[in-house]
Amino acid sequence: MNLEQTLSTPYFIINENQLIENLEKAKTLKMLSGAKLLLALKCFSTFGTFETIKPYLDGTTSSGSYEVKLGHETFGGETHAYSVGYSKQDIEDIKGLSNKIIFNSRSQLNAHYEACKNQASLGLRINPERSIAIQNLADPSRPFSRLGVKKNLLDLSVLDKVDGFMFHMNCENKDVNTFIELLDHISDTFAMYLDKLSWLSLGGGIFFTYPDYPIKKLANALKTFSIKHNIQLYLEPGEAIITRTTDLVVSVIDIVENIKKIAIVDSATEAHRLDTLIYDEPAFVRGSSSGGKYSYIIGSCSCLAGDQFCEAQFTSPLNIGQKLHIMDSGGYTMVKLNWFNGLKMPSIYFKHSNGKIDQLNKFSYDDFKASLGR
Ligand SMILES: Cc1ncc(COP(=O)(O)O)c(C=O)c1O
Numbered sequence: 493m494n495l496e497q498t499l500s501t502p503y504f505i506i507n508e509n510q511l512i513e514n515l516e517k518a519k520t521l522k523m524l525s526g527a528k529l530l531l532a533l534k535c536f537s538t539f540g541t542f543e544t545i546k547p548y549l550d551g552t553t554s555s556g557s558y559e560v561k562l563g564h565e566t567f568g569g570e571t572h573a574y575s576v577g578y579s580k581q582d583i584e585d586i587k588g589l590s591n592k593i594i595f596n597s598r599s600q601l602n603a604h605y606e607a608c609k610n611q612a613s614l615g616l617r618i619n620p621e622r623s624i625a626i627q628n629l630a631d632p633s634r635p636f637s638r639l640g641v642k643k644n645l646l647d648l649s650v651l652d653k654v655d656g657f658m659f660h661m662n663c664e665n666k667d668v669n670t671f672i673e674l675l676d677h678i679s680d681t682f683a684m685y686l687d688k689l690s691w692l693s694l695g696g697g698i699f700f701t702y703p704d705y706p707i708k709k710l711a712n713a714l715k716t717f718s719i720k721h722n723i724q725l726y727l728e729p730g731e732a733i734i735t736r737t738t739d740l741v742v743s744v745i746d747i748v749e750n751i752k753k754i755a756i757v758d759s760a761t762e763a764h765r766l767d768t769l770i771y772d773e774p775a776f777v778r779g780s781s782s783g784g785k786y787s788y789i790i791g792s793c794s795c796l797a798g799d800q801f802c803e804a805q806f807t808s809p810l811n812i813g814q815k816l817h818i819m820d821s822g823g824y825t826m827v828k829l830n831w832f833n834g835l836k837m838p839s840i841y842f843k844h845s846n847g848k849i850d851q852l853n854k855f856s857y858d859d860f861k862a863s864l865g866r
Contacts, residue, residue, distance in 0.1 A: 495849055501743040501815060502759040502838040504826060506852075508544055508845045510737040514701040515548040518733060521700055522550075524711030526718055527725040530572055532696045533559040535730025535823045539566035540852035541842055545733070551591070553693070553728045557582045564589040572693070572726070574617065574658060576638065578604060587611040594658045594693070598641055598650065605653055613691070615656035616641060622677055624670050624697070625663035627771055632661055643681060651688050660695025664731060666702045672713045679717055686721040693726040701732045731823040738822030739778065740765060740838060744814045745793065752803075753788045755810050759818075760794035761801055763832045767824050774802035778817035781805060790816065794833050831860050 496505070518529050528550040539562065551570030552563030560573045573590035575582065583604045587593065593608050594615035595601040601616055608614060619640030625631035632639040640659070659678060665671055675694075679686070686692060694714075700707055718725045742757035761768040761775075768775050777790060784805035792799035801818055810816075829837055837855035844850065 496843070497815075499741070499839070499841065499849075501741050502757075502764060502836060503741050503841055504738055504821060504838050505741060505841045505843055505849070506538065506541055506738045506822060507843050508541075511541065511544055511734070512845065514733050514735060514737065515545060517701045517705075517707060518729065519548050521707050521711055521727075524708060525714035525725070527694075527711075527714050527727055528570070530570065530693075530726055530728050531563075531567065531733060532728045532730030533563055534827060535696070536734045537562060537827050538840060538842075538852060540840070540850065542567050549733075550726075553726075557585045560586040560589050572728075573612075574615075580604075580607075583607050592656065592691070594656070596638075596640060598645060601650075601653055609653070613655045614653060615658055615691070615693070616650060616654050617658045617660070618643075618646070618682065620659050620661050620674065620678055620681070622674055623661040623663075624665040624667070624674065625661075627663075629770070630663045646685070648684070651685065654689070656689050656691035656693065657682070657685065658693040658695060660693075660697065660728070662695065662697030664699050665697055666699045666705065668706050668709050668713075671698055671710065675713055675717055679720065683721070686723055689721075689723055691724045691726065692721075693728060696728040696730050696732075698727060698729065699732055699735075700729070701735055734822035736820055736822075738825075739817040739819055740821035740825065742816050742818060744810050744812050744816065747788075747810060747812065753786075754791045754800075755788045755816075756791045756793060757801070757816060758793055758836065759838065760792035760796070760799050760833065760835055762792065762794045762796050762799050763830050763835050764838055765801070765818065765821055765825050766828045766830075768801060769796075769799065775821070776802065776819045777804045778819050779806065781807060783807075786810070790818075793835055831863055834860060 530553040534555045552567045553572040554560045564571045570591045572592045573586045574594040576596045590612045593612045617640040619642050623633040742759040744755045746756045784807040786806045786809045790801040840853040842850045
């Protein structure tokens, strides 16, 4: 029996080989485009893997003050700070740690300008009023969006205070052509600013590690843009770096039947894989196949009636105690874990290229209790 088979569920296991495969693509993109790449900590912050990631990326970007601190402490390189809203205390906490501080509105920029102007290069998030996002909930350009400043609220005086802009307008965009259309739109609409700025971040959501994604085409478009406006580009990938690297491993606890067979596992989307629930996007179980004649709902151990991972077909019946690997569970999972229902929190393991498995974290009843009071 190998070590992996002896691990107690639930747990996440991150595969270094897969991670390196994604990172090699990131390296190619950087080399061909001249863009700098920052890991979006909101997607993945499991710092026990950062020694593997650091040689490939330029630093981190964040969405809250604790992420800034974590990026600075555990990753290094360039630390970009962005938040939808900074309090005075947040600014005190981050200003010595950040290379760039990006504000979400002109009022935030004005409120914190004096405190930050000599500490970091400052930027402003712009809402390009166009986006590629499959779901309205994740669409930064949705009606009444609070994310970024629209063009009608900009004027050249903003350049007295900022050196850069940030746009984030893609979500799991696998189509290079639609990205290039967005880039052209930005180039045309904001040229008068871009030509005077020194840096521009194009955010995350570009799925350049998706199989057969035309990295060269993306790189050429970025390079052309960067030369045209004489500007340093940044990308902020999260999911593209961590995709297909991680399984959430669970055990079948019970099998019940209500018209369909339901395998109940020792985990819950609401607690351990929240985006399955939020975006109603079913997970995939390794080894399941659409042709299999044994069909199950993979149901969660939480009390929420609709909490299920997916429906899956198998070539043989599932057994109680059997482990199931819920695939592609690295992005937006470990950063969103919660203790709902007092379920056991998954441990986190890192499987190195040489086969060695490190336990990066484990949780106990004491952690659950401490999260509720002392
Ligand atoms: C500003 C910003 N940058 C980067 C990202 C990372 O996006 P992804 O994980 O899709 O690459 C996000 C995701 O919401 C974001 O809001």
